Amino acid sequence: MNYAHDFHAGSFADVHKHAVLCLVVQHLHEKPTAFRVIDSHAGSGVYDLAGPEAARSGEWRDGIARLMAAAVPEPAASLLAPYLDIVRAFNPRGDLKTYPGSPALVRALLRPQDRLIACELQARAATALARNLRDRRVKTLHLDGWTALAAYVPPKERRGLVLIDPPFEEDSDFMRLPAALATARRKWGTGIYMLWYPIKTRSAPDQLARRLARLSIPKILRAELTVGSLADPSRLNGSGLILVNPPWRLVEELSSLLPTLAGLLGRDDTGRFRLDWLAGERVPAAG
Numbered sequence: 395m396n397y398a399h400d401f402h403a404g405s406f407a408d409v410h411k412h413a414v415l416c417l418v419v420q421h422l423h424e425k426p427t428a429f430r431v432i433d434s435h436a437g438s439g440v441y442d443l444a445g446p447e448a449a450r451s452g453e454w455r456d457g458i459a460r461l462m463a464a465a466v467p468e469p470a471a472s473l474l475a476p477y478l479d480i481v482r483a484f485n486p487r488g489d490l491k492t493y494p495g496s497p498a499l500v501r502a503l504l505r506p507q508d509r510l511i512a513c514e515l516q517a518r519a520a521t522a523l524a525r526n527l528r529d530r531r532v533k534t535l536h537l538d539g540w541t542a543l544a545a546y547v548p549p550k551e552r553r554g555l556v557l558i559d560p561p562f563e564e565d566s567d568f569m570r571l572p573a574a575l576a577t578a579r580r581k582w583g584t585g586i587y588m589l590w591y592p593i594k595t596r597s598a599p600d601q602l603a604r605r606l607a608r609l610s611i612p613k614i615l616r617a618e619l620t621v622g623s624l625a626d627p628s629r630l631n632g633s634g635l636i637l638v639n640p641p642w643r644l645v646e647e648l649s650s651l652l653p654t655l656a657g658l659l660g661r662d663d664t665g666r667f668r669l670d671w672l673a674g675e676r677v678p679a680a681g
Contacts, residue, residue, distance in 0.1 A: 403441035404454030404493040406659040407633035409461055410619045411559070411590050412499055413651065414635055414644075416477040418555055418586060419503045421641035428507035430549035432556045434539030436497045436512035438522035440484070443491055456621075459490055461658060470654035473647050476503065496557060497527055497534075504531050509551070511535065513542040543574050548582035556582075559590040568598050572605040575638065579611060586639045593632030595624050606636060606672050613674035615640045617648050620668075622661040636672070645669070 402408060422429045443454050458481060466474060480502045484492045494502070497512040504510060510532045514520040520536035527534055535542065539560065547556065556578060560567045571589055578587065593599050599618070606614055620632035637644065648669050656665030 400438070400441060400445070400447035401451045402453055402630075403448050403495065404443060404458035404490075405451075405630075406453070406457040406619070406621050406655075407590075407592065407630065408454075408493070408495075409457045409659065410633040410655060411635060412496060413474055413477045413655070414617065414637075414648070415496055415557065415588065416480070416499055416503065417473060417644060417647055417651075418588060418637070418641060419500060420476050421644065422508075422553065422555065422586075423503075423505065425553070427553060428505075428509070428551045429554040430509045430511065430551045431500045431504075431554055432542065432546055432549065433497050433500065433510065433512045433559070434542050434557065435559045435561060436514045436523055436534070436539075437495050438514070438519040439495050439497045439512070439526035440522075441493045441495060443493055448493075454490075454493060456661075457659065458493060461655075462490060464658050466654060466658070469647075469650045473651045496559065497523065497532070500557075501527055501529055501532055504529075506531070509533070509549075511542070511546055511549075513537045513539045515539065540570060540574055543578045547578045548585065552582075552584070555586045555588060557588050557590075562592055565598065568602050569605075571602060571636075572609060575606070575611075575636075576609050579609075579638065584639065586637070586641070589636040589638075591634045591636070592630055593618065593620060593624070593634050594630060595627045599632075599634050602634075602636075603672055609673075611638055611673055613640065614638055614672040615645065615674070616668065616670055616672050617652060618668040619652060619655055619659070620664075620666045621656070621659050622664050645675070 524534040615637040617635045622631040652667035
């Protein structure tokens with residue numbers, strides 16, 4: 395599949411990924427020392443929901459639009475607040491027309507001492523990324539994200555997050571994720587890593603999980619959200635996240651957040667979630 399950012403901006407998968415991303419960055423605020431975020435496949439940063447790509451797919455209507463129109467219960471409402479506050483800031487008149495991608499969300503959460511490296515290989519998107527993220531705390535690079543992982547890890551701050559969110563234009567991206575993670579972690583073992591992957595059926599995600607579990611990494615948390623039946627492999631039915639070295643309270647937060655997202659975003663009451671450890675704590679949760 396090709397998870398092009400422009401077509402899927404604001405989809406249920408973006409909601410899942412970006413809500414968790416904002417939580418992780420918020421946890422990095424708990425220490426005053428600087429941190430760095432490396433976004434390996436950043437896209438163009440900001441998306442026009444009325445543009446031809448997003449309008450053609452319309453996925454944002456069942457994602458961010460549905461979430462913002464819902465009466466979200468606590469504690470999920472508080473957990474979503476950092477993410478939704480940024481989305482609202484991009485839409486000050488109240489109409490949902492613009493969606494901030496991962497680098498724009500991270501930039502909004504940077505403190506003066508923090509930094510972001512955002513990489514994008516596709517030339518048109520890289521140009522838009524540089525235009526959309528003009529900020530002295532941000533470096534945008536027209537660069538293959540897989541190459542960036544080798545070149546920019548570890549950051550000089552020695553604190554931070556690596557977001558690996560490839561487009562999955564080829565099935566080989568599932569194969570590259572474990573190798574890229576292993577290489578980066580050998581260079582920076584204390585960093586937080588967040589890997590995103592699409593779920594159409596169980597085959598590729600389960601193979602990925604088995605490969606990751608064999609890496610001998612102490613703490614690997616899996617957080618999945620499915621919104622439809624996996625019997626239809628022609629659709630994107632779910633969104634998966636792998637978190638290495640997750641902040642210690644994140645499991646508790648996701649235990650509250652994921653059931654709420656599954657209930658709000660599931661198609662025809664088919665929303666489900668999975669939260670478990672591939673390595674480490676061994677505290678499973680599912681629903």
